[in-house]
Amino acid sequence: MSALANKNQKKELKEVKKFNLRKYREYNKMMRKKRVPESEYLTKMKNPENIIEFDNLQSYFYTDVGTVKAVDGVSFDIPRGKTIGVVGESGCGKSVTSLSIMRLLQGPQGQIAGGEIRFNQQSTGRVLNLAKASIKEMEKIRGNEISMIFQEPMTTLNPVFTIGDQLCECISLHNPQMNKKDVEQRALETLKMVGIVREGILKNYPHELSGGMRQRVVIAMALACDPQLVIADEPTTALDVTIQAQILDLLRELKNKINASIMLITHDLGVVAEMADYVVVMYAGRVVEQGTADDIFHHPAHPYTIGLMKSRPMLNQKVDRLYSIPGNVPNPVNLPAHCYFKNRCESCVEACSGAYPAMISLSETHKVSCHLHREAGAAVRQAGGAKKQTGGKQNVQ
Numbered sequence: 029m030s031a032l033a034n035k036n037q038k039k040e041l042k043e044v045k046k047f048n049l050r051k052y053r054e055y056n057k058m059m060r061k062k063r064v065p066e067s068e069y070l071t072k073m074k075n076p077e078n079i080i081e082f083d084n085l086q087s088y089f090y091t092d093v094g095t096v097k098a099v100d101g102v103s104f105d106i107p108r109g110k111t112i113g114v115v116g117e118s119g120c121g122k123s124v125t126s127l128s129i130m131r132l133l134q135g136p137q138g139q140i141a142g143g144e145i146r147f148n149q150q151s152t153g154r155v156l157n158l159a160k161a162s163i164k165e166m167e168k169i170r171g172n173e174i175s176m177i178f179q180e181p182m183t184t185l186n187p188v189f190t191i192g193d194q195l196c197e198c199i200s201l202h203n204p205q206m207n208k209k210d211v212e213q214r215a216l217e218t219l220k221m222v223g224i225v226r227e228g229i230l231k232n233y234p235h236e237l238s239g240g241m242r243q244r245v246v247i248a249m250a251l252a253c254d255p256q257l258v259i260a261d262e263p264t265t266a267l268d269v270t271i272q273a274q275i276l277d278l279l280r281e282l283k284n285k286i287n288a289s290i291m292l293i294t295h296d297l298g299v300v301a302e303m304a305d306y307v308v309v310m311y312a313g314r315v316v317e318q319g320t321a322d323d324i325f326h327h328p329a330h331p332y333t334i335g336l337m338k339s340r341p342m343l344n345q346k347v348d349r350l351y352s353i354p355g356n357v358p359n360p361v362n363l364p365a366h367c368y369f370k371n372r373c374e375s376c377v378e379a380c381s382g383a384y385p386a387m388i389s390l391s392e393t394h395k396v397s398c399h400l401h402r403e404a405g406a407a408v409r410q411a412g413g414a415k416k417q418t419g420g421k422q423n424v425q
């Protein structure tokens with residue numbers, strides 16, 4: 029490396045550090061704030077039928093190599109009582125989106141840099157922008173109204189405490205009025221709900237249970253307080269297929285029982301097809317397509333979604349090798365100005381070298397961010413966006 033290039037690199041690094049330090053200070057100042065006036069985070073839903081509305085959410089990590097734009101302008105809704113499947117390649121920002129709802133990004137590096145996460149709080153009738161809500165509000169919401177099931181149960185369960193200690197602590201924390209006996213009773217009822225009726229289970233340690241049972245305990249903890257929204261981040265990836273099917277049945281059953289909404293994050297398109305009412309496809313920190321499960325599975329419009337659908341194993345098709353999308357995701361620190369999928373796309377047109385494609389409505393429920401569909405989008409706009417368009421969609425079976 030020449031001396032000049034070396035000097036420039038050092039200068040750039042210094043600037044990144046200076047910028048990050050400013051961001052860390054801003055974050056620490058915000059965290060130290062004892063009182064956040066309600067006017068700073070109370071807002072209105074666009075549609076009161078939704079429980080969550082992401083509106084241009086930006087969640088960044090300020091690292092030594094630059095700003096990682098993990099989630100960069102994500103907008104989608106989670107309707108009450110419905111299941112939303114979130115799919116996309118590893119590293120596309122699925123977990124960061126869900127952690128942003130809970131405000132569990134690893135600060136000060138990880139921060140919500142912009143946008144709103146509107147939460148329709150049933151218990152108070154208020155709408156809170158979770159991106160700005162006070163920590164006190166968040167503590168009331170976490171586990172109580174919104175709960176999370178993580179992929180690996182051992183990251184949630186503490187190996188040195190019994191199942192009873194952990195489940196009872198979770199219940200009594202959210203129901204301080206309950207006495208010890210009632211809490212234990214509630215813990216047993218919740219375990220029964222997830223199919224665990226074992227004598228002395230409350231005295232067992234996590235290592236004394238099977239993987240499937242541990243995941244059920246985690247689900248029991250997530251459901252102990254009848255949440256309005258359950259975020260399940262790869263809840264079945266670590267489990268074998270029989271247990272996986274049981275856990276999915278359980279989630280479905282419980283969703284109907286308590287009319288909760290589910291945000292289901294998974295790589296498994298089969299699970300999404302089985303569970304989701306709506307599907308959101310993410311790529312490199314952005315939503316590239318969204319619609320009903322039928323829209324996405326039977327009429328995928330974005331070349332990335334089409335590739336994803338082609339890469340599924342199909343029962344009635346015999347192939348030597350499954351299709352895989354060639355190329356790699358762009359570096360989240362240095363994202364291009366044009367479509368992020370351009371370097372892997374087989375359907376590129378001239379416009380693809382221009383500005384990043386806007387989100388286009390193909391129907392009332394189906395949206396895509398791709399230059400190929402500009403005409404179909406314009407036709408929908410002309411028709412008032414009411415009629416379902418079939419032009420511009422491709423069937424992939």
Ligand SMILES: Nc1ncnc2c1ncn2[C@@H]1O[C@H](COP(=O)(O)OP(=O)(O)OP(=O)(O)O)[C@@H](O)[C@H]1O
Nearest residue numbers: 089096098117118119120121122123124125134360
């Ligand atoms: N603590 C962190 N510091 C820096 N970058 C991070 C951090 N956590 C996540 N990222 C980056 O944010 C981006 C999105 O990560 P995320 O965990 O949301 O991916 P994902 O879609 O959930 O992937 P997977 O399917 O593998 O779980 C990735 O580029 C990742 O490297």
Ligand code: SF4
Nearest residue numbers: 367370373380398399
């Ligand atoms: S905008 Fe262009 S490059 Fe991007 S997915 Fe659509 S066709 Fe491909």
Ligand SMILES: [Mg+2]
Nearest residue numbers: 122123124261
């Ligand atoms: Mg993840």
